[in-house]
Amino acid sequence: MKFTYQINGAEHTLTLEKHPEGYRAHLGTAIYDVKLLHAKDGQLHFQLDETRHTAHLAHETPAKRWLHNAGRTLVIEKAATHRRGADTAGGSGRLTAPMPGQVRAVLVAVGNEVTAGQPLLLMEAMKMEIRIAAPHAGCITALHATEGGSVNKDDLLIEVEEIPT
Amino acid sequence: MKFTYQINGAEHTLTLEKHPEGYRAHLGTAIYDVKLLHAKDGQLHFQLDETRHTAHLAHETPAKRWLHNAGRTLVIEKAATHRRGADTAGGSGRLTAPMPGQVRAVLVAVGNEVTAGQPLLLMEAMKMEIRIAAPHAGCITALHATEGGSVNKDDLLIEVEEIPT
């Protein structure tokens, strides 16, 4: 059985073969004997060769799991579904809300020329001011946000078209 | 809707009527306005008249629930199923194991006459010696336990027949 995951932006492929005592895992060039010892309440207790390990898992979606192991928290996505995330992020000039919040100030108007890093819009969320800045120099081609308005995560706020220099 | 429960050996009957805001509860002569506010993970949060209450519940069997409310732990059994418990307890002269354990010593033999309170058998469970004593004066009519043997809860150990004095 082959498993491919996206973790922290990198792809990891693992194969597991059934064994009388459990599984044999191939990960890159490494090989491990795997024994599942205990599985309950989202907690996995298993043995790799001679060492015991514990992992805790929770599913945010069927394809996106949160995993805790040895003090680290990881987001593990099934590789097939990961591409969808890249699509919705929008082009580099399509600026979206990084989180839900309120629009405090729109600092530019359609037609304005802006420089890379110039603040375009200020949001407030969780009592913090969040600054949406131009990713590159360009021209504002569309504004989708109004001051005082509420926005959801990934809502399109502003479009900036690159001007060839 | 009528509910009858056995709690600590006493029977409690409650009726609930549906109301626009929740329920009206009748318990003896008392009447309460009941609003269920939150129910999740075995936790109930509700309002009786103007006061908020919390209860935690866990089912041991469909008819036997453990309930925690205001610092107290209660076992609540549906009244209909409770009688079964009384049957299995055996007659007063049929002595059963109060819990699982090992028989350490059988102190009497069939035919022995015993006095009320006389130790008949010693069990050990959880590192404690548990003494099974005669509930009344009588004669040992049957022995179902052997020294060193394991017994389960409610296993019949010894039968004592009352001798009319």
Place this chain on the structure above:
Amino acid sequence: MPQFDRVLIANRGEIAVRLIRACRELGLSPVAVYSEPDADALHVRLADGAVCLGPAAARESYLDMNKVIDAARQTGAQAIHPGYGFLSENAEFARRIINAGLVFIGPPPEAIEAMGDKAAARTRMQSSGVPVVPGAQDLADDTKIQQAAATIGYPLLIKAAAGGGGKGMRIVHSAADLLEGAAAARREALHAFGDDRLILEKYLTDARHIEIQILADQHGQTLHLFERECSVQRRHQKVIEEAPSPLVDESLRAKMGAAAVAAAKTVGYTNAGTVEFIVDPVTRDFYFLEMNTRLQVEHPITEAISGLDLVHWQFRIAAGEALPFQQADLTPRGHAIECRLYAEDPANGFLPATGTLLKFSTPPGPGIRVDSGVESGSVISPHYDPLLAKIIVHAADRTAALQRMQTTLQDTLALGLTTNLDFLQAILAHPVFVAGEATTHFIDQHLPNWQPAPDIPAAAIIAAALAELHSPSATTHTTASPSQDPHSPWLRLTGFRMGGGE
């Protein structure tokens, strides 16, 4: 404790939970308030009564003085504890409570006012002989700001005169950024405090943020409970605090303590409060920054090393009790550290994170305390502070406390949304922090572009596959939250609620 037996807790989250539990210990009946999205929050479920204040926006709920005071009247509460944030440093709120015949669990309104205006407080401290950071106040327009900035020099700090808690605060590194920074600070200040006056202060690079806890009764006794060091900050928000400070020795402690007591006495302070100082680690000179006229987020570390319960004392002082000990009776014991678990992404500019906390748990054990307002299943909304929980450890010395915190963080589960849990561990393992030498620039200097370690343990990848392999239900995607109880009646009863949010 006479005077009151029912207390309204005018707050939410971990501090509301902590205050409600303290009420129970003191035999007081706690009443909660909540905004609509908080109807099922932990603090609401723990209280004897609860009043809905209104919609999510804090201005229409937790910040609405009339609604809060009405809630107290309506539920028969005779006292109000404001917690921190929200209305806790609002003198008008305190005054209205007192005028309504209720007890405000905090300092007199005059003391809040005197310290709340950072500009006036600077002046007052200067005249009382408490050293203040070089700076300027009463800056009417951009020209005045430019002039003052030229005198002070760069980098400098723009602060809201009315503010606190990092809001309306900006560091400016050069004259070119001065006016945009001032404009942003004004906007935030106006929004947060309804007052856009600013002050400028020299920004001390490589300085330490060290604060002194004050406890003052209504009978003239003002004591300090030693210092807390809070140098590890991001965006002017504290991340890790410890007590005692690795920088402070007994002699500096006595000097800073005396200055803090003097500052508190100058404004007639009573109840618990904190005097914040900035300390030059080389010269050990210290400068008054501001006084927080309320309970601090990081009060647990002082409780650990002092053996005193600050919240209990807040209630007891408000009820008129005299402190039964003297300064000489108080000595710090051991070392305490607090880590703030935030719903935020430290690898992405500390962007706040929202979502459902699918699983949350912390390990038990000696010397571990967790103050939390969330639990598995809590929904973290964008409306309020991203603080999920405070993880506090206490041990015999700093080395043991660091070890204890590391193991505690390693065993903490916070799954379902991005938190700073891994980042906290990176700070704790950093040699500069371990050496006790972190300044307020520590994160910017030493962990400026922190990213999670790129190597993924084999065990984690194998665990993911094992989970998939043995998961008949992994493809069913439901939002129901099943119970821990195998026979639970709510196994399929998602978010069931009747008549909530009255």
Place this chain on the structure above:
Amino acid sequence: MPQFDRVLIANRGEIAVRLIRACRELGLSPVAVYSEPDADALHVRLADGAVCLGPAAARESYLDMNKVIDAARQTGAQAIHPGYGFLSENAEFARRIINAGLVFIGPPPEAIEAMGDKAAARTRMQSSGVPVVPGAQDLADDTKIQQAAATIGYPLLIKAAAGGGGKGMRIVHSAADLLEGAAAARREALHAFGDDRLILEKYLTDARHIEIQILADQHGQTLHLFERECSVQRRHQKVIEEAPSPLVDESLRAKMGAAAVAAAKTVGYTNAGTVEFIVDPVTRDFYFLEMNTRLQVEHPITEAISGLDLVHWQFRIAAGEALPFQQADLTPRGHAIECRLYAEDPANGFLPATGTLLKFSTPPGPGIRVDSGVESGSVISPHYDPLLAKIIVHAADRTAALQRMQTTLQDTLALGLTTNLDFLQAILAHPVFVAGEATTHFIDQHLPNWQPAPDIPAAAIIAAALAELHSPSATTHTTASPSQDPHSPWLRLTGFRMGGGE
């Protein structure tokens, strides 16, 4: 700490969990051992490695010295911590560990031996000037026992000469019950210790059980960490302990501390140990009872008031570290109480209870510590001790500690089997206990036939009905333990296990 970096924990339950966590803090790798029914126990899941010792019966698993020492060899552990109970006071076990070239985390075998024989220890203490309870040892037969009993008078206590922990112990109130009591004590002693010698002691009615914690390094320094009072007992098992004792003042503390240090030094004691005394509350005379040559169940309350981690010090002393403080540096701070949560029925002769702990949780908060080996879903078998968890609180004074314990117990959930949770609350609320006047007869005298309060709160009955009403799944009876995670792969995967218990 050189000498060892991998430690075998030769125990189970809450103490194994506590020891494993301490190893993590000290950078040591913990290895667990377990019997077959404990294969999935918490202590096994927390360790780096784990070795199955054998079947449920302790003699074939946790009490089997060869298997335990082999497990250490097999996993590369260089040290063994015995915890309490099981092999912890077995001199031969300690000696075999040392002979195998491993480190025993505890006192020298000679000290265990000297104190383990209660008869010899009595004699030794008498000759060292430590007062002992009037009594007799070396009782060869029933005649000798009858003669000694006549001299001592009734009531008297029969104890196993080799024993401890309440096993083989009987109170006898009259000559008529003497020989049956002695026979029962002999049976229990033989079964528990393989040695049926008995001693008799005068049974002091209305006495207090007060013990002194000892810490001794390998460099000649022996210190005491004040007293613990453990008078509240049932069947000679402690139920509630507190420190300091409400009976003990500074002068008595100094005298008892000095006697305990003398007792420890007499036998060349090192590491942590406890000297138990019985104290006459009127005269304040104290008598040596025995020395427990191991960590005690109730060590956390001493940790709370001393600020020292006893388990850390056990490891550090065993590694050869010298104690860096003197007796004069140690002072108790605040007040600590421990309640033992037992799976037992206090309304039915304290009969142990077994079953599945369907739900277990304790509240977080300042000054609360819970040492537990169980969690929701744990199966409590009849094989081992009924101790589920220890609930420990620490506060500034005894009144605050009592309040804190009451609220903590009120918010503790232990559903699925009978526990003493309600009984503990009854003790804490009893005026005699509140007054600090409970003797070792407190439960017998004041709560002899305790039953749960007969009145059932309306809220409880209504809650039961609400649960039934909104429970589509209440009639499905399954033994599966569903996950807290809404998308869990194990929702229907009950007790799934592969290759466990190698």
